Amino acid sequence: xxxxxDMGGRLDVRxxxxxSSDQKFKENWEKDVFAITLALGFxxxxxxxxxxxxxxxxxxxxxxxxxxFEKWLAGLINLLGENGIIEDRKEMKDNFEKNSFRKLxxxxxxxxxxxxxxxxxxxxxEKQFKLEEMVSVKMDNSNGRVEGGHTRLPDYVKGKIxxxxxxxxxxxxxxxxxxxxxxxxxxxxxVEFKSKVLWxxxxxxxxxxxxxxxxxxxxxxxx
Amino acid sequence: xxxxxxxQFHKGFPSNPEARVRALKITLEKEGLIDQKALDEIIDTxxxxxGPLNGAKIVAKAWTDKNFKAELIGNTDYVLKNMGLxxxxxxHVVVVENTEAxxxxxxxxxxxxxxxxxxxxxxxxxxxxxxxxxxxRQPRTVLNDFNVKLSSSKKVKVWDSTSEVxxxxxxxxxxxxxxxxxxxxxxxxxxxxxxxxxxxKSPKGK
Numbered sequence: 001x002x003x004x005x006d007m008g009g010r011l012d013v014r015x016x017x018x019x020s021s022d023q024k025f026k027e028n029w030e031k032d033v034f035a036i037t038l039a040l041g042f043x044x045x046x047x048x049x050x051x052x053x054x055x056x057x058x059x060x061x062x063x064x065x066x067x068x069f070e071k072w073l074a075g076l077i078n079l080l081g082e083n084g085i086i087e088d089r090k091e092m093k094d095n096f097e098k099n100s101f102r103k104l105x106x107x108x109x110x111x112x113x114x115x116x117x118x119x120x121x122x123x124x125x126e127k128q129f130k131l132e133e134m135v136s137v138k139m140d141n142s143n144g145r146v147e148g149g150h151t152r153l154p155d156y157v158k159g160k161i162x163x164x165x166x167x168x169x170x171x172x173x174x175x176x177x178x179x180x181x182x183x184x185x186x187x188x189x190x191v192e193f194k195s196k197v198l199w200x201x202x203x204x205x206x207x208x209x210x211x212x213x214x215x216x217x218x219x220x221x222x223x
Numbered sequence: 224x225x226x227x228x229x230x231q232f233h234k235g236f237p238s239n240p241e242a243r244v245r246a247l248k249i250t251l252e253k254e255g256l257i258d259q260k261a262l263d264e265i266i267d268t269x270x271x272x273x274g275p276l277n278g279a280k281i282v283a284k285a286w287t288d289k290n291f292k293a294e295l296i297g298n299t300d301y302v303l304k305n306m307g308l309x310x311x312x313x314x315h316v317v318v319v320e321n322t323e324a325x326x327x328x329x330x331x332x333x334x335x336x337x338x339x340x341x342x343x344x345x346x347x348x349x350x351x352x353x354x355x356x357x358x359x360r361q362p363r364t365v366l367n368d369f370n371v372k373l374s375s376s377k378k379v380k381v382w383d384s385t386s387e388v389x390x391x392x393x394x395x396x397x398x399x400x401x402x403x404x405x406x407x408x409x410x411x412x413x414x415x416x417x418x419x420x421x422x423x424k425s426p427k428g429k
Contacts, residue, residue, distance in 0.1 A: 005333060005334065006332070006333060007332050007333075007352055007355040007356040008330075008332030008333070008355070008356065008359045008360075008383060009332075009356065009359050009360040010352075010356035011356075011360075012352060012353050012356040012357055014351075014352070014353040015353070015368055016348050016351060016353045016354050016357070016365060016368045016369070017347075017348055017351070017353075018348055018368060018369050018420075020346065020347035020348045020351065021346075021347050022346045022347070024269065024270055024343070024344045025266075025270070027241065028241075029240050029241040029244040029245075031266045031270075032244050032248060032262065033240075033244055034265070034266070034269070035261075035262035035263075035265040035266050036247070036248070036251065036257060036262065038265050038311075039257055039258075039261055039262060039265060040251075040256070040257070043256070048387075052333075052334055055334070056334075064352065068335065068347070068350045069240075070240055073240055073243065073244065076247070077243075077247070080247070085250070085251070085254065085256070086247070086250055101256065103255065103256060103257070103258060104257075104258065104261045105258055105260075105261055106258060106260035106261045106263070106264045108261075109261050109264040109265055109268070110264070110268070112311075113265070113268060113310050113311045114307070114309070114310045114311075115310070115311075116309065116310045116311035116312065116313065116314040117311065117314065117387075118314040118315065118387075119314065119315070119386075119387040120314075120315060120387075152333060152385045152386060153385075154332055154333060154383065154385060156332075156359065156360075166317070168315065168386070168388055171315075171386060171387065172387075188386055188388070190317075190388075192380075198359070198360075199360055203361055203362065203363045203364065203379075204363065204375060204378075204379065206378045206379075207362065207363075207378060207379040207380070207381070208378070208379075208380050208381070209359050209380075209381045209383060210380060210381065210382050210383065211383045211385050212383075212384070212385045212386035212388055213385070213386075214386075
């Protein structure tokens with residue numbers, strides 16, 4: 001079942017407010033949420049996939065109502081709660097170990113932001129698909145290992161056939177990394193889908209949508 | 224008291240995010256987990272230092288230097304690293320080129336992934352539900368919202384940023400800007416032209 005955050009192709013008639021503020025932060029608390037989330041992202045307590053999962057795990061009603069930084073705030077509170085730093089969830093036991101916590105210091109900010117968190121891994125993993133090959137996306141886009149878990153396979157391409165147009169090497173698999181089940185790097189591809197394959201009413205039959213998909217999201221086409 | 228504020232969070236709309244964040248900060252500071260100076264540095268980076276000017280410089284250089292353009296497209300991460308333009312949310316970048324036959328448009332339907340080191344933080348509309356849901360299904364109607372009109376013979380390619388690969392559109396250079404220097408061209412490159420929701424523009428008409 002698709003979750004609130006999985007928005008691609010959802011019927012939405014709203015006009016995009018292109019004049020919507022370009023101000024990066026409307027209020028001061030938004031700066032704090034942004035900076036604290038990034039700073040603690042370097043602490044080693046969780047990873048990027050986990051923090052995305054924390055935001056996606058909001059109640060659908062909340063996800064749709066909250067502003068962008070309200071979602072970040074809610075996600076941050078979820079993360080701090082599950083680490084026992086704040087008493088967010090009573091049933092969570094205090095598993096926070098301060099000695100393994102890496103506090104971000106001002107002198108390291110520039111270096112760490114520049115480094116970022118590359119997800120490409122040098123190991124060469126099995127690669128089943130070739131460039132130009134037609135592939136099928138699996139029908140089930142739920143996380144196979146964790147019920148209700150994180151995935152980066154959008155609902156609107158499941159079961160659809162597309163063409164591999166790029167191979168990006170082996171990348172950390174969000175489906176396991178978000179749940180601390182290992183990085184499990186897999187081949188990552190860009191797969192191009194014809195719009196007419198995705199949508200019953202497509203605007204132009206030549207248009208396409210390209211989605212980055214991991215090896216385990218894809219299947220060979222039976223001939 | 225502050226814990227009560229935090230606990231309430233999941234119950235409905237955060238009516239007072241400011242108070243919650245304040246409570247959160249006090250807790251984190253008391254535990255010694257955050258350093259205000261580091262937070263200030265992060266905010267300063269994204270508020271004042273990193274923005275679409277970075278992307279514009281690359282585009283202007285690609286317009287005026289064929290070899291650079293070929294290397295930028297063929298070996299993007301290496302080129303960006305050498306220019307100090309890689310980094311968080313831009314660790315793996317792919318440059319997609321607009322041509323007479325193809326118009327590229329970038330979206331992230333699952334969250335709001337965006338090439339931070341090249342464009343800064345995303346504008347509000349990029350993060351909106353309407354953009355995230357509509358861009359893949361009806362890109363031409365979306366482009367119309369942005370006053371971008373394309374002939375039906377031009378193919379639209381929509382790039383959904385589902386992995387850690389970030390996409391930057393290399394827009395077509397306007398005819399009227401041909402012959403200008405790299406430095407002058409930088410001012411023609413708009414943020415939206417690098418997302419695909421706009422075209423480069425003369426700085427006079429901006």
